[in-house]
Amino acid sequence: MAGHRQSKKRRYITWAAVGAAVVAGAGIAAQTSMAATAWPAQKTFTGRAFDTCTAPSQSAMKAWHTGFYGAAAVYVGGRNRGCAQPNLTASWVKSVNSLGWKLIPLYVGAQPPCQSGSSPEKLTASTAASLGTQDAADAVAKASALGMKAGSPVYLDMEAYDTTNTSCDNAVLTYVRAFDKGLRAKTYRSGSYGFTSSSAKAIATAKDKTDLPGNLWYALWDKQNTTTADWPWGTSQFTGHSRGHQYMVNSKEAHGGVTLTVDRDAWDAPVAIVG
Numbered sequence: 001m002a003g004h005r006q007s008k009k010r011r012y013i014t015w016a017a018v019g020a021a022v023v024a025g026a027g028i029a030a031q032t033s034m035a036a037t038a039w040p041a042q043k044t045f046t047g048r049a050f051d052t053c054t055a056p057s058q059s060a061m062k063a064w065h066t067g068f069y070g071a072a073a074v075y076v077g078g079r080n081r082g083c084a085q086p087n088l089t090a091s092w093v094k095s096v097n098s099l100g101w102k103l104i105p106l107y108v109g110a111q112p113p114c115q116s117g118s119s120p121e122k123l124t125a126s127t128a129a130s131l132g133t134q135d136a137a138d139a140v141a142k143a144s145a146l147g148m149k150a151g152s153p154v155y156l157d158m159e160a161y162d163t164t165n166t167s168c169d170n171a172v173l174t175y176v177r178a179f180d181k182g183l184r185a186k187t188y189r190s191g192s193y194g195f196t197s198s199s200a201k202a203i204a205t206a207k208d209k210t211d212l213p214g215n216l217w218y219a220l221w222d223k224q225n226t227t228t229a230d231w232p233w234g235t236s237q238f239t240g241h242s243r244g245h246q247y248m249v250n251s252k253e254a255h256g257g258v259t260l261t262v263d264r265d266a267w268d269a270p271v272a273i274v275g
Helices: 008-017 058-064 090-099 128-145 166-185 199-205
Strands: 042-051 071-077 102-107 153-157 189-195 215-219 243-255 258-270
Touching: 042 102, 058 090, 058 258, 071 128, 071 258, 090 102, 102 128, 128 153, 128 166, 153 166, 153 215, 166 189, 166 199, 189 199, 189 243, 189 258, 199 215, 215 258
Parallel strands: 042 071, 071 102, 102 153, 153 189, 189 215, 215 243
Antiparallel strands: 042 258, 243 258
């Protein structure tokens, strides 16, 4: 996310360097071994969403509920989460949900070993599986503590990296698979946030789809509010309300008399089950 873990300038440099409503059962085609578990119906939102580093105050969320946006992404946890979250509590979640907001849980887990820069938590080939399992358990605990129930998705934020580095890419996919399996074990849906030139591409183009997320949130800053027109991969992939698209970053906007700087997202994918 722009400015959430890295500065906008740094993220553009990194990106360039590496290649730069309720629907039951939807969005889980890429996830395996789900048939044996009785899953809560998926809660889907289709429309415009925003994400910002720190969850806004309750009063700001009330002011912003004008109809332009219908959902907001919130950083529920992860050692690489870039901002403090003084507003993000169970009572805040309950309150904004009652206003009509849909929430998108985002977790900033371990980052790739070949990624430039430093991160508090980086995975390696030898730690990828164990870290993925560990971080999934933490993500579920954090989401649950906020009142986001089983059946909710958690989107794993994987920033840009060099996917042509085979050992690095394999380690990342090992981590993602372990994270996905950990979520599913607790009946939480899995999703991934990443760049079309790197981290999202790695998920979408992997030959072995086993245990990879069933929902993909792709960053492509083309200012197109769509999850279909600019979709860069096969049209049969991530269908059935399984796509999000971050199409604009660092947009300073005023709604209801309150100004925030946000990233814009086109959304047609699972959101948190609250209440």
